[in-house]
Amino acid sequence: MHIHDLFASVPLERSAAMPLFRQLYARLKDAILHGRLAPGARLPATRELAQQLQVSRQTVLAAYDQLTAEGYLRGGVGQGTFVDAALPVARQAPAAPSVAAGLLRPLPERGAAMAASMARVRYHDGPVRAFRPSMPGLDLFPFEVWRKLEMRALRRPGPHLGYGAPRGDLRLRELLCAYLRASRGVDCTPEQVIITSGSQQALYLLAHLLLAPGDGVWVESPGYQGACAPMTVAGARICTVPVDAEGMDVAWAAAHHPDARMVFATPSHQLPLGVTMSLARRLALLRWAGANKAWIIEDDYDSEYRYTGPPLASLQSLDRAGCVIYTGTLSKVLFPALRLGYVVAPPALAEPLAHAKAVVDRHSAILPQMVLADFIAEGHFARHIRRTRDAYAERRAALLDAIGARLGERLRCGPSDAGLDLCLHFRPGADGRFPDEARVAQAALDTGIELRPLAYYANPQAGPACAVDPGLVLGFSAVGPADIRRGVEQLAAVLERTA
Incomplete structure (x- = not known):
């Protein structure tokens, strides 16, 4: 194909937002990739092409230079400019553009499970209105205070704005420990706390770290649907357990799924039924888990909000076998877009979990952690x-x-x-x-x-x-x-x- 033909039917757009040299670069690159300019083909001299296209020579030089830098063209002063002969011969593009009808190849089993596992989980969409479930009152959050704390953190450039530890900001973990100890009776040290990108990431990490394919997991039904997704992707066997006025029916679960390796429970406030697990059930669950060396994930997603008395003590505070993994989120207390959650792991699990966190995303965003630490330390959180x-x-x-x-x-x-x-x-x-x-x-x-x-x-x-x-x-x-x-x-x- 003569290069002039590339621009005869569709000339460069002089009024477009894209600069002319980028348009020329893209047109030549597409022609090379689709075989309309074959390997070894000679391109016009820059002055000649500039005259043909009625653009400045600098426009053509810039396009040629970019294509040469990326390996499409070769040549030099006095030698001419050629499509690199070492490029493989490309197929001619079809007359009409086509779009692939499907994936290059089917997703593997794990990929298919990951793509499908959250399909039933609904996402909030549109303006906030009555009666959007599980949504904090954004009209009540002190965003101006948060903005000032964030700007202050940004005015303190230094190592704290570089890469951080997978566990998360130490000061925030110390403050969370003090808060959880005072409000929920959680027994922990900062070394046991891992900051995550929301509680959903915490569940994903725990499922993949602690479960082998085929392991059984007790989950409440009805219950939080997002909890099953990471378990399913990890290859776990979902064992649904009924919920009554006393919470998860531990005796029923033990009789029907005695070989389970993990329990996901919401003892303080069950979603969606709203019941609280009785003390007898809590103790029975701890006894069963201790005897069977099964992990319990305690999801304490909105325990701050109790209207007929102080918040109840956590299940973790009753644990003597080191089987309870306490998870929390700040989405319900602050605002969901923050995407910060945390795990309080048994001491022996904390380091493996921190290493697993590093595999997924190195560490959660540091700046929001620093701002939250200041927000807590200065009393805004409690207020x-x-x-x-x-x-x-x-x-x-x-x-x-x-x-x-x-x-x-x-x-x-x-x-x-x-x-x-x-x-x-x-x-x-x-x-x-x-x-x-x-x-x-x-x-x-x-x-x-x-x-x-x-x-x-x-x-x-x-x-x-x-x-x-x-x-x-x-x-x-x-x-x-x-x-x-x-x-x-x-x-x-x-x-x-x-x-």
Whole structure:
């Protein structure tokens, strides 16, 4: 092909945002890669091509220089410019552009599991509204304080802004230890704390570090769906366990899945049912795990928010066998975009876990850790928790009052003494039937309110023993009392239409 033909039908665009030399470079590169300019082909002299294209010679020189630097062209002063003869002969491009219909080759089993494992997990989308579940009140966070702390950290350039330890910022780990010891009874040292990019990364690391393919893992159903994904990708066998008024049914699990190697539990506040694991169940779980050398992951995702008394002591505080791995997140206390979580590992596990963390992402972002350390040390963290606890208590009361007044005959409330969400079970109609959860949730979304059907939290592998009465999960922390009351009116209208 004559080089002039490359530009005859589609000339360079002089008004485009891309500079002319970049357009010329891209056009020549594409022609070489697709065989329209063969290896060894001679290109016009820079003055000649500049005249043909009516551009400056500098434009052509810049394009040629870039192509030469990348190995497409060779030549020199007095020698001419050629497509490098050492390049393999390329196939001619098809007449019309085509897009590959699928992957180059199928994903391997592990890759396919990873790509599919979070497919059922929903992500928050669009503006915050009633009744977005598990969402803190962003209107309550002191972003201006955070911004000032962040700017102060950036004005202190030094080694602390370089690479850090996989465990995370030492000062933050020290402050978290003090906080967890005082508020949750967690027995730990800073060396046991590993900062992670959210609790989801913590679960991924623990699953891949501690589980062999085929190992059984107890998971609550209904329960947090994101917990099963890393276990599944690690090749674990998911063992669903029913939940009742006392929390995870440990005796049932021990009878049906006695060989499990790990337990994922939310003892302080079960998602989504809202129940708290009884002391008898906690002790039974610890005895079983100790006797069977099984790990327990204690997910303490929103324990700061208890409205009828102080936060309960952690399961980790009762552990004497070194089997409890305590995980927490700051997404619910501060704001989800922060993506900071932490693990308190048994002493012997801390170093292997830190090394595993380094494999995944070296360390979590250091600057947010430094800012959070200052946020805690200067008292902003404690003030924010007190402020949000009071605000969420008011929002919770508004939701309970509105439901009692408008929907008491249709819905019964689950436990409401902790957390950011409320589980509501449908009352059967006169015919003994329950409303369709999915239909109600979609109709609610169509009217501008956001909630989740209880079935969303049921594990697909769960059997009849894990069944619960149908219902809805409503978050009450994301918006104020006025929006909550309006939302209940909208939900009442939806239930009238869909009943």
